[in-house]
Amino acid sequence: MLKFTDEHEWLAIDGDVATIGITTHAAEQLGDLVFVELPKVGARLVKGEAAAVVESVKAASDVFAPVSGEVTEVNEAAVADPASVGTYPQGGGWLYRLRLDDASALDGLMDEAAYAEFAK
Amino acid sequence: MPLDASSTPLHALHLRHGARMVPFAGYALPLHYPAGLIAEHLHTRKAAGLFDVSHMGQIRLKPGPGGMADLARALETLLPIDVLGLAPGRQRYGFLTGETGGILDDLMVARLDDGLILVVNAANKLADEAYLRAHLTGQCEITVLPRALLALQGPLAESALARLAPETAAMRFLDVRVVDILGASAIVSRSGYTGEDGFEISLPEEAADMVAEALLQDNNVEPVGLGARDSLRLEAGLCLHGSDIDPATSPVEAGLTWAIQPVRRTGGARAGGFPGAARILREIADGPTSRRVGLRPEGPTPVRGGAALFSEEAGESIGRVTSGGFSPVLKAPIAMGYVPAALSAPGTRVFAEVRGRRLPVSVVALPFVPARFKRS
Numbered sequence: 001m002l003k004f005t006d007e008h009e010w011l012a013i014d015g016d017v018a019t020i021g022i023t024t025h026a027a028e029q030l031g032d033l034v035f036v037e038l039p040k041v042g043a044r045l046v047k048g049e050a051a052a053v054v055e056s057v058k059a060a061s062d063v064f065a066p067v068s069g070e071v072t073e074v075n076e077a078a079v080a081d082p083a084s085v086g087t088y089p090q091g092g093g094w095l096y097r098l099r100l101d102d103a104s105a106l107d108g109l110m111d112e113a114a115y116a117e118f119a120k
Numbered sequence: 121m122p123l124d125a126s127s128t129p130l131h132a133l134h135l136r137h138g139a140r141m142v143p144f145a146g147y148a149l150p151l152h153y154p155a156g157l158i159a160e161h162l163h164t165r166k167a168a169g170l171f172d173v174s175h176m177g178q179i180r181l182k183p184g185p186g187g188m189a190d191l192a193r194a195l196e197t198l199l200p201i202d203v204l205g206l207a208p209g210r211q212r213y214g215f216l217t218g219e220t221g222g223i224l225d226d227l228m229v230a231r232l233d234d235g236l237i238l239v240v241n242a243a244n245k246l247a248d249e250a251y252l253r254a255h256l257t258g259q260c261e262i263t264v265l266p267r268a269l270l271a272l273q274g275p276l277a278e279s280a281l282a283r284l285a286p287e288t289a290a291m292r293f294l295d296v297r298v299v300d301i302l303g304a305s306a307i308v309s310r311s312g313y314t315g316e317d318g319f320e321i322s323l324p325e326e327a328a329d330m331v332a333e334a335l336l337q338d339n340n341v342e343p344v345g346l347g348a349r350d351s352l353r354l355e356a357g358l359c360l361h362g363s364d365i366d367p368a369t370s371p372v373e374a375g376l377t378w379a380i381q382p383v384r385r386t387g388g389a390r391a392g393g394f395p396g397a398a399r400i401l402r403e404i405a406d407g408p409t410s411r412r413v414g415l416r417p418e419g420p421t422p423v424r425g426g427a428a429l430f431s432e433e434a435g436e437s438i439g440r441v442t443s444g445g446f447s448p449v450l451k452a453p454i455a456m457g458y459v460p461a462a463l464s465a466p467g468t469r470v471f472a473e474v475r476g477r478r479l480p481v482s483v484v485a486l487p488f489v490p491a492r493f494k495r496s
Contacts (some may be wrong), residue, residue, distance in 0.1 A: 031151070031152060031156060031157050031347065032156050032157050032158040034158075034422070034446040034453075035420055035421060035422055035446070035453070037421070053475070055422050055446070056157070056446075057157050057158065057161075057347060057351050057445050057446045057448065058157070058347055058350065058351070058445055059424070060422065060424060
């Protein structure tokens with residue numbers, strides 16, 4: 001199941017774990033990415049707080065936690081090669097995985113069609 | 121895009137070339153083209169980049185009955201540079217200083233046969249025009265020129281422009297010539313804002329699109345947006361007014377003393393006589409309390425303008441970052457900022473606060489990437 005937020009993040013849901021990244025639309029807006037900072041594995045994230053940072057040549061952008069939970073894994077390849085987040089934002093450029101506190105928190109998020117309309 | 125954003129004469133060209141447009145200083149301008157900021161930046165360093173800088177102000181000063189010498193002396197009351205000694209066909213960097221010795225704006229002054237042309241920052245051009253009118257009316261005729269301005273920058277800029285205007289190849293750094301380009305009367309200076317060799321080309325608005333497209337016909341020339349313009353000037357250690365220099369910072373603190381010729385300094389034939397001379401001449405003699413420096417973060421985290429600087433991991437702030445980003449050439453973060461003079465020696469380690477953490481940064485000499493101007 002794929003969900004999207006109005007902060008231009010995507011979540012791929014597998015059981016109670018969500019893989020999270022920025023959308024293709026967001027990556028296009030940010031331009032060439034040169035630095036990625038990810039949360040620590042085991043960190044507890046609260047919905048709405050800054051979870052990661054992606055930086056272009058010109059600016060830093062926070063990536064906010066779309067739901068609350070515990071970080072189970074981070075994409076070290078994205079840290080080593082920040083450009084990959086811009087090139088494959090909805091694939092190999094994922095950022096981190098989160099074990100959801102409450103799966104019902106996903107209910108308010110958009111599906112792919114709704115997001116495509118939102119990002120127009 | 122704000123509804124009040126003005127278009128430059130190259131607006132249609134930007135759209136044809138797929139630019140992502142953003143508002144900047146009241147204009148819609150290209151942030152980058154499909155190639156992207158880093159590709160555009162590296163192309164400018166390797167070949168040639170074409171920039172639309174038509175948002176900048178081009179202000180012509182025509183002498184009154186007193187002639188060019190009177191005009192030069194009048195302008196010297198507003199800025200601490202040698203205008204009188206500027207030969208026809210030459211240009212130099214300068215700045216308008218305020219009464220407290222800060223920089224109201226920085227600019228280029230070109231001496232043509234029939235007057236001077238100032239190229240000033242877009243964000244300040246209305247204020248500069250009003251300031252010049254307030255201080256120089258009666259001594260010269262002041263006209264804001266409705267002209268486009270292109271910048272062609274990079275090691276292959278010379279060959280690209282020479283295809284259209286062969287006589288420009290013989291120009292030296294900071295030469296200015298009026299030349300014909302495809303039937304248009306262009307004012308060409310060998311200058312720029314990237315640290316590369318290159319030209320700025322002032323054109324009648326209606327000729328700008330044609331000349332720009334003719335330059336882009338050269339396979340070595342690619343369009344470059346504002347994003348790379350900023351990263352290129354930062355690598356070159358060049359100041360952005362409003363960030364690295366402003367009405368509170370003096371040219372001496374900013375490391376721009378080189379632009380104040382000896383004739384305007386203490387002991388010179390026309391020493392002082394410009395706003396803020398007391399502070400500026402004192403700082404030249406005694407040294408400023410703070411200095412603009414280059415900063416290299418030791419880790420991979422970029423340090424941005426506005427970040428506070430510290431001498432240690434604990435303690436009070438001792439300065440601030442004024443510009444910061446990522447160097448596509450060095451593939452590492454770079455920044456500029458102000459530190460106390462005692463901490464301004466290259467090799468000094470200070471700390472920059474980023475997201476609540478103090479990260480080690482090294483003071484380094486500017487520029488980050490050596491300049492390649494055509495000086496001879």
